Amino acid sequence: MAHASMAECQTAQMAKTGGGAGTKGVPRADREQQILDAAVQGFAERGFAYASMAAIAQRAGISKPLVYEYFGSKEGLYLACLNRAGEHLVGHVVDAQNGTTLGRAGETLAAIFAALDGRRLDWVILTDPTLPAGSAVHEAASGYRDRLHRLAVEGTREVLAGRGLTDDQDHALSAHVWEAVVTAVVNWWLAHPAETAAAMTQRCDRVIEALSAVNASTAAGAGGQL
């Protein structure tokens, strides 16, 4: 826990006093970003429930009260991480969809990979499973995931309806499952850091292609196994 205390001085400043009180000359806006970076790492590493504010402060190279002065509370800090990550991701996915044939599974995934490239931990913040049910942070995270979800399944209703699916609940279930698939794919990516965003896109295209073929034969009564 004490190994990261020297790594936070990326901005143009060097500690002048050994360890006393007093300002270090870092403006608030800069320091806030440093804290957010440290918080994303801390929260992603242990989950909201288990991450400690003291550890995050130490990782950021400052003391706990400063974190509280800038972000108010643990939930406030998480909310700030969430907003930064959520706006970034949602924005990229929207942009990507505007410039391509809307809604195809592979292209949605590609946009997510691209947006998360270089800041994959953002995804962990958006999907942290340890958020206490019913809390403000939980609601906020759900909100961002929901926006992504709506973007991703736009158009699903008509397509499925056209193929004979009329039950509302069936549509809800399908959407829920698709969300889980996206989550699973991104989590797999997180577990394979060597994989580039482009490689993931290609991989998903391959798998989708193959699964389509399997399902087609299944639907035709060939008894494919899945």
Next chain:
Amino acid sequence: MAHASMAECQTAQMAKTGGGAGTKGVPRADREQQILDAAVQGFAERGFAYASMAAIAQRAGISKPLVYEYFGSKEGLYLACLNRAGEHLVGHVVDAQNGTTLGRAGETLAAIFAALDGRRLDWVILTDPTLPAGSAVHEAASGYRDRLHRLAVEGTREVLAGRGLTDDQDHALSAHVWEAVVTAVVNWWLAHPAETAAAMTQRCDRVIEALSAVNASTAAGAGGQL
């Protein structure tokens, strides 16, 4: 939190003393099951991280030290819940697969629905997202999920390989995604308590059918949206 204190006397015993110390005549084996039932509810409700041993003891109608005497620690208690739930589910899925055409998606789901009927919270225990990474309970839960996972994707390799997928990583990703799909479907079921196991089975059959058709058209270049 105090509303469930009277609901635990399902076994043949009634409190004889008002609240003193002393035995209540409940043999250890029975009490252990009562504690496990209360623990499953408590852990499922708030997650391992946020559930408190005192609350679980209260829900079981006994005091905290007895829980510790029987299960040793919070992790020990969770482990006991996990083993009971895991063995039950895995056993049922194995049985179901032995008596049917092995490995088809819909039938695996049907077996899970049947096994979980009447004890759906078992699933929450097996998939609790708040388990601390690296802990013994986390490993144990992963173990059970892994056994289910292996059962479910048995045969996937040959099928996908036959359709042109040769990359090992592609297979790993596919398996990971399938696991997520199962999880998503069961979680949806948990969120819709009125749905019977049989209804879920039918619903999944419908959706799988429709999605197969959609994917088939997608693969054929019709540009289906998903």
Next chain:
DNA sequence: TCGAACTGACTCTCTGGTAAGTTACCACCG
């Protein structure tokens, strides 16, 4: 009377959050 069942009342640690004080930068004054 012996052991199993059972409890009230602790301890101890961890952590979210706070109070009060310290230092450095800076604008302004003389």
Next chain:
DNA sequence: CGGTGGTAACTTACCAGAGAGTCAGTTCGA
């Protein structure tokens, strides 16, 4: 140009609550 007050940046040291885990003892059935 040196002083000087104000404010933003920062810290040490603490509090309070919650919850895991324990101890010493009490009651009851056999």
